[in-house]
Amino acid sequence: MTVWTIPHAKEPVTLTNVSQVQLKLVQSENAAVTVNAMNQVGILKSKMHVFGKKLMEYILKPVVTLSNVAPSINAAKKSQSTTVGFKVLPKSSEEPSNPVAVYKSTLAILKALSGPLLSLKTEGKNGDENTTLMAMLGFIAETASPLLTYARDVNVHFANEKCQELIVEARKLMKRELHNTKRVGTMKVDNKNVKDQTQDAKDKCHVSEGIFALPECAVSESIGCLVNLAYQTLQEAGSNTPQCAIQLFYTVRNMFEIFCDVVPTYHRDSLQKLPRVCALHHNNCMYIAHHLLTLGHQCRQSLPPPLCDGTSMFVDLIPVFRKLASECFLAQMRIQRDQLVENLSGAEGFDQVATDDNFLACERAIKQVVHQLGHLQRVWTDILPSNIFTKAMSTLINTVLMHIVEKVSSLEDISADDAQQLYPLLSGLQDRIPHLIKPGEDEGPLAMVFSASDVKSLIRAIFQNTDRRATALAKIR
Structure with missing residues (x-):
């Protein structure tokens, strides 16, 4: 039987009235029978809920929030009762409750109650002692220490949760419509530099400026967001613990691997029936492959070993994405070819x-x-x-x-x-x-080799000065 003595229901527990709080537990020979009967009629759960709420509000919470309070426990063997109350200590400082004192007070209360309650466990030596004591009191099993294990592996749990959120966000981006586009890639190189580049190309040590350039095209906005998410994740990995960084790195790899399965499956009908969507998917795959060329190198220095030693590369995924792009577009080309042949039939x-x-x-x-x-x-x-x-x-x-x-x-x-x-x-x-x-303006084969001034000079040198030559020169800009 439990007897509560508490202040007025609407008054919070403070230093002025905490001494009025008292919980008295009276043992009874028929307690087990009574609890079993309450369980049979379905009221035990509600009773335990009310008891737990009061225990938290009037016993455990004051121990944590009130710094000058200590539990007062009185166990009477004759009456087989245990009384838990509080006593106000002399106020020594304005500092908050000492964690060690709070921990000891909580243990004392739980030991006095000796009920089937669970206990929070702390990290380190005190946590191990707490686990042993709780097992001796019967609060937990002797082999169980889930909270202590959780505290020790808190970084792992954070990384797991973060990785799961990233995968969910990546899947949402992959399932968005592909028709919303944005322009990417580099513009055409200025023709005035073509001659110099051609001359430099004769040098074996020369590397063209556009060797890693992405040609100008359109890609889906969602794929741009996906690539940005990969960069942000790798940047975050560089500022985390080594174990967390490794998990985040492989999450980025998983994002790209999932792309190869989710996008062709989820957008299958659109890729087969809509040439524009198929072309966008081709560009999306090539856009991702373009970034995979240097993604690992850009983030390599900020990653922990062994990722910084050369394993943080994504180049093995490049052939996969290029194959995915070519297969999809070639399939669309075959569909269009068959349709043209059918029309001609x-x-x-x-x-x-x-x-x-x-x-x-x-x-x-x-x-x-x-x-x-x-x-x-x-x-x-x-x-x-x-x-x-x-x-x-x-x-x-x-x-x-x-x-x-x-x-x-x-x-x-x-x-x-x-x-x-x-x-x-x-x-x-x-x-x-x-x-x-x-070809559009400045995109023809002649414009790729000669500038406008070079073409005008060539025409003046080859053709006589006629009206037709003047008209042709006027059209060249």
């Missing part, structure tokens, strides 16, 4: 195009092909690097032309009327295709 081999029905079928097939190529040109031109865009479009256009040439050349007999109809069909295709891969 409606031309019925360009046979007997002199008839109205066959001419309309061929015209419709060519329009479908031009429309598809035009769509790819619009969605890829601002996404892919210029060299990749040119190669991709040229490959698809070459597929179309080879198919048409093969079908036309396989015709056994081409009448004059058929030839007259084939000419406008194929001429229209010839006129439209060059615009699909026409």
